[in-house]
Amino acid sequence: MRRAARRLRRGGLVAFPTETVYGLGADATNARAVAKLFALKRRPLFDPLIVHAATPAQAFALCRHVPLLARKLARAFWPGPLTLVLEKGPRIPDLVTAGLPTVGVRVPAHPAARALIRAAGRPIAAPSANRFGRTSPTTARMVRENFGRAIQIVLDGGPSRVGVESTVVLPLGGKRAAVLRPGGVTKAELQKAGARVARRLPVSGSGRKKLAPGQLKSHYAPRTPLALIARGSEAALSRALARQPKNARVGLLCWKRPRRARVHLAACVALSRSGDAAEAAANLFQAMAGLDRMGLDLILAETPPAKGLGEAVADRLKKASHR
Numbered sequence: 001m002r003r004a005a006r007r008l009r010r011g012g013l014v015a016f017p018t019e020t021v022y023g024l025g026a027d028a029t030n031a032r033a034v035a036k037l038f039a040l041k042r043r044p045l046f047d048p049l050i051v052h053a054a055t056p057a058q059a060f061a062l063c064r065h066v067p068l069l070a071r072k073l074a075r076a077f078w079p080g081p082l083t084l085v086l087e088k089g090p091r092i093p094d095l096v097t098a099g100l101p102t103v104g105v106r107v108p109a110h111p112a113a114r115a116l117i118r119a120a121g122r123p124i125a126a127p128s129a130n131r132f133g134r135t136s137p138t139t140a141r142m143v144r145e146n147f148g149r150a151i152q153i154v155l156d157g158g159p160s161r162v163g164v165e166s167t168v169v170l171p172l173g174g175k176r177a178a179v180l181r182p183g184g185v186t187k188a189e190l191q192k193a194g195a196r197v198a199r200r201l202p203v204s205g206s207g208r209k210k211l212a213p214g215q216l217k218s219h220y221a222p223r224t225p226l227a228l229i230a231r232g233s234e235a236a237l238s239r240a241l242a243r244q245p246k247n248a249r250v251g252l253l254c255w256k257r258p259r260r261a262r263v264h265l266a267a268c269v270a271l272s273r274s275g276d277a278a279e280a281a282a283n284l285f286q287a288m289a290g291l292d293r294m295g296l297d298l299i300l301a302e303t304p305p306a307k308g309l310g311e312a313v314a315d316r317l318k319k320a321s322h323r
């Protein structure tokens with residue numbers, strides 16, 4: 001931990017666990033360190049980074065103005081899987097926010113993440129620790145598979161508890177807020193905490209891209225092609241298999257434990273035992289990476305029910321299926 005903090009202070013990069021996914025961290029106040037991070041991830045410069053703080057006070061000190069709703073949501077969900085997009089203060093270089101006037105801030109819940117931020121003594125900019133567009137890592141092993149020796153320090157904090165990234169929320173004034181990315185905090189939880197979740201962004205077209213960049217159609221993708229099929233339908237599965245060449249090796253990522261052995265599949269992995277969305281989210285990226293290692297021709301993934309945490313899982317699978 002001490003070595004990792006020193007490396008960050010000197011402008012180096014460190015991979016570390018959070019409760020959502022593993023992050024690749026750089027000193028958020030050091031533009032040169034952040035530039036290294038973009039280069040290593042091969043991430044386009046228009047995609048802004050989330051800045052991680054050890055406490056709400058440290059997070060809000062990076063912002064120019066913190067609306068009441070943001071404070072309320074922070075009290076309800078920090079430390080935890082919520083990112084608030086707020087007006088940026090002068091301490092954060094433009095590179096971090098891709099030139100936007102706003103910054104995404106979050107206080108992660110994983111004790112190792114908070115200890116690292118505290119030991120480094122500064123906020124840490126961290127995207128998920130994967131090459132751009134690929135599946136996010138939820139274990140230290142997955143980080144290694146992405147970067148090999150290119151990252152010297154990977155803090156191993158065990159498998160990520162939540163398994164999907166934080167929910168990115170933009171306060172719109174008063175109690176209104178927009179969800180820019182579904183994630184570990186559900187819409188129902190945001191509403192319960194007092195937010196009125198807007199159905200759509202207040203702008204469209206290029207204005208929308210400016211407000212919510214990084215929302216690419218293709219993302220979170222394994223190397224193996226992935227296609228979505230209807231959940232629990234034998235007919236949909238047979239149809240999808242019939243479309244494949246004779247000797248194709250097809251793996252199935254099912255929502256809950258399959259009811260019977262499907263002999264014609266090369267692999268079958270269930271995201272949860274009983275269809276519990278939290279369990280499915282926690283298993284999602286590891287299950288995708290596991291199937292990806294098998295050298296299959298195709299991964300078929302069942303579409304999750306789009307409610308609760310299922311919404312975030314459905315979002316990730318949809319983007320993983322886009323080529």
Ligand code: TXA
Pocket residue numbers: 018020021022023024047048049050081083085097100102103104108126127128129164165166167168180181211212213214215
């Ligand atoms: O759970 C998480 O959020 C993980 C862990 C490591 O904290 N981090 C993560 O970072 O998912 P990343 O870089 O993979 O995704 C960050 C996304 C951007 O692509 C963008 O969609 C949104 O957060 N974002 C960040 N700053 C923003 C801003 N100022 N305005 C709008 N969206 C922003």
Ligand code: MG
Pocket residue numbers: 127128136
């Ligand atoms: Mg990411």
